[in-house]
């Protein structure tokens with residue numbers, strides 16, 4: 001490590017990244033001072049544990065995110081944008097907001113970003129299931145939890161990259177707005193990148209039913225739009241597609257009857 005008196009790396013000024021290439025080809029590469037991570041995840045196992053990735057999403061990568069018909073353009077576009085974000089990070093502190101109906105792969109893509117950033121760039125990342133966090137915070141008020149509010153919020157406020165998964169899943173309330181506002185405003189003020197997934201469309205989508213703004217309140221909504229580049233994912237529900245494919249793979253009833261002793 002190249003160090004000056006302050007202890008900061010002279011090559012990257014302490015940011016942990018150096019810029020290679022120029023203009024459109026500019027990319028941020030991890031500085032040599034990051035190459036021997038101390039408290040940072042290095043391998044897949046450490047990443048999954050440190051970032052608290054739920055087991056269902058342990059294998060999610062860009063490489064196994066399929067752009068399948070009839071929505072291959074939207075899926076391909078979303079994958080390219082997500083991959084570019086990971087490639088270019090931290091050239092911009094603007095995060096991503098993946099918006100779309102259930103089962104279209106938003107969480108898959110968001111986890112793929114965390115995986116790429118953690119493993120290839122040594123960036124500390126944290127998965128946060130928003131509904132889960134809110135339930136746990138609520139439990140601290142009801143004294144049903146051994147954890148304090150600070151224990152729960154600290155990783156979400158301070159980790160370099162946080163995924164707020166399934167934002168808007170809970171009915172709006174002043175407490176919800178205050179809690180989300182604290183998280184989003186702290187990250188905004190510290191210029192920390194945030195990745196968001198949500199089922200709720202913003203107003204410009206013009207759909208019926210509650211919008212994202214209705215679910216999270218105008219203050220949080222406005223900050224997030226400034227903090228994140230919006231990516232709409234339009235596709236069929238992959239969970240149903242898998243179910244149908246499994247169903248087609250089942251042996252026919254005669255075959256099944258034949259196998260029964």
Ligand SMILES: Nc1ncnc2c1ncn2[C@@H]1O[C@H](COP(=O)(O)OP(=O)(O)OP(=O)(O)O)[C@@H](O)[C@H]1O
Pocket residue numbers: 056060064065066067068075100101102103104105106107108109166197198199238239
């Ligand atoms: N394009 C895809 N290629 C491969 N697997 C996919 C794709 N889209 C979704 N999946 C898989 O389908 C399952 C559901 O995807 P995911 O949970 O990412 O959907 P989601 O958009 O986050 O849904 P929700 O809004 O309900 O949270 C996951 O197991 C995911 O890995």
Ligand SMILES: [Mg+2]
Pocket residue numbers: 106107108165166197
């Ligand atoms: Mg999801």
